[in-house]
Amino acid sequence: MTAVLRIEKRNFTDTKTKSGLVRGIENGSLIAMKKHNERLEINHHYEMKSKQRTNITEKNSHKNIYFKNMSYEEIKKIKKKHHRSNSVGAFEIVFDFQDLTKDEIKNFDVLAHKSLIDEFLQEQSLTNEFEILSYAYHGDEKNPHFHLILSGWNEQEQAFNFNDKFNPKKNGKPVLNSNGEQVYLKHNRGKNKGEFLLDKENNKQVKYEMIRENGVQKLQDKWGDYLSSNNFRYSHKKEFTSLLQFPNSIWHKFDEETKQRVYFIRELEKERILNIKEKNHSVINEIETLLKNEVLEVLKISQHIQDEQIANKARNKHKVLYND
Numbered sequence: 099m100t101a102v103l104r105i106e107k108r109n110f111t112d113t114k115t116k117s118g119l120v121r122g123i124e125n126g127s128l129i130a131m132k133k134h135n136e137r138l139e140i141n142h143h144y145e146m147k148s149k150q151r152t153n154i155t156e157k158n159s160h161k162n163i164y165f166k167n168m169s170y171e172e173i174k175k176i177k178k179k180h181h182r183s184n185s186v187g188a189f190e191i192v193f194d195f196q197d198l199t200k201d202e203i204k205n206f207d208v209l210a211h212k213s214l215i216d217e218f219l220q221e222q223s224l225t226n227e228f229e230i231l232s233y234a235y236h237g238d239e240k241n242p243h244f245h246l247i248l249s250g251w252n253e254q255e256q257a258f259n260f261n262d263k264f265n266p267k268k269n270g271k272p273v274l275n276s277n278g279e280q281v282y283l284k285h286n287r288g289k290n291k292g293e294f295l296l297d298k299e300n301n302k303q304v305k306y307e308m309i310r311e312n313g314v315q316k317l318q319d320k321w322g323d324y325l326s327s328n329n330f331r332y333s334h335k336k337e338f339t340s341l342l343q344f345p346n347s348i349w350h351k352f353d354e355e356t357k358q359r360v361y362f363i364r365e366l367e368k369e370r371i372l373n374i375k376e377k378n379h380s381v382i383n384e385i386e387t388l389l390k391n392e393v394l395e396v397l398k399i400s401q402h403i404q405d406e407q408i409a410n411k412a413r414n415k416h417k418v419l420y421n422d
Contacts, residue, residue, distance in 0.1 A: 100196040101332035103321040105314050107189040107250070107260060110181055123177060123187045128247070131190065132168045135234045135245045154238050161237025163208055168232035168247060176249055179258070186250040186260035188231065191219075194243040195332070199372050206242045208235050215244060218324050222317065227252050227263070264313030269306035281305045342393065344400060351403045356396060363392050 108131075111122040121127040132138070137159060176187050193215050198206070212235070219225045225248075232247035250258045273281040282302040283295040294302045325332045342360055344352075352360070370385045 099198055099202070099332050101321070101325060101330075102192075102194040102196060103318050104192045104194065105189055105264075105317070106192075107186045109184055110177075110187045111183045113184075123173075128168070128173045128176070128188055129170070131247060132170075132173070132232065135232055135236075135247070136164060136167055137162060137238075153240075156238065158238040163235040163237075165212070165233040165235070166230060167234075172231050172249075176251065179251055181258050185258040187258060188250050189228075189248055189260060191224075191246045191248065192243060193246075194241055196241045197368055197372065198241070199376070203242060206237070208237070208242070211242075212244065214328070214330065215246075218321060219246075221324065222320065224248070227254050229253065261310065264317065265310040266313065267308045267310055270309040271307050273305040273307055342396065347407065348400050348403050352399070356399050359392060359396055363389065363396065366392065 108120075108127050109122050110124050112125055113120045113122065121130065181187060193211075195206070195211065216225075228248040228250070230246060230248055232245065234245045236243055236245065250260045252259045252263065255262075275281055281304075283305045285291050285293050285295060297303055342363060344360075349357075366385055366389045370382060370389065373381045373385065
């Protein structure tokens with residue numbers, strides 16, 4: 099069983115990322131998240147992400163629990179606080195419980211899981227420093243999971259300091275000049291301007307490149323340590339890699355039916371792992387037979403696409419040689 103922790107931050111202004119433009123708080127992102135998490139309005143952009151889009155099952159909406167709803171007044175208060183345009187005004191932590199059997203999902207103890215999340219957040223001092231604006235449990239999607247939206251305003255520091263908390267600066271590599279020589283820190287103001295900065299032993303202080311720690315990764319690792327030290331049955335990382343891995347050049351050539359087949363294979367892989375743990379040997383044999391047939395069919399299709407790509411390259415090469 100896997101318990102994945104994921105963090106998404108929301109700046110005040112729109113932010114460009116590798117996956118596209120992320121709406122900022124000034125552009126309504128918190129309002130959109132509120133509406134989606136509280137199921138006032140469905141927005142697929144804010145669903146739990148996977149290779150295959152997770153669909154919300156509305157008939158299971160009664161399983162959702164809203165421990166705290168974010169008010170529009172709270173959003174207004176965040177926007178009114180003094181901030182830079184690129185400050186993180188709020189951030190969302192998602193705790194996603196994956197690879198559960200049907201019985202485990204059916205008997206999922208929401209309050210017990212909430213307690214372990216609350217204890218972890220307190221242990222990391224997160225809820226002491228950042229106010230929880232929204233706290234929701236969703237049982238109407240594939241995996242049971244929790245959404246927490248926290249204000250980016252640090253109550254203790256009285257500032258928006260997400261990066262200082264999660265991605266603090268630290269020394270990187272020593273700075274070298276054009277001759278490859280080490281550079282030392284100097285006073286940049288006052289009567290000692292231009293002189294070297296000295297430590298307590300009167301040694302010159304080395305100048306380093308400043309880099310930011312990957313604090314999100316560190317928090318995810320601490321989540322894993324927390325689960326392990328308390329003997330919970332969860333791991334914070336996936337326990338297996340799919341049998342099928344396709345490069346984009348082949349994946350994008352698959353029709354929708356073939357893509358659905360790949361998704362089905364990955365679901366079968368998960369079912370196989372779960373049944374191995376539960377020692378359901380008859381079910382394992384059935385899954386493996388079905389898995390073998392599906393994998394062979396998809397491999398035939400991918401091989402055909404690859405053969406066509408090779409043939410096209412050969413034809414294009416021949417054309418170039420012929421034209422020359």
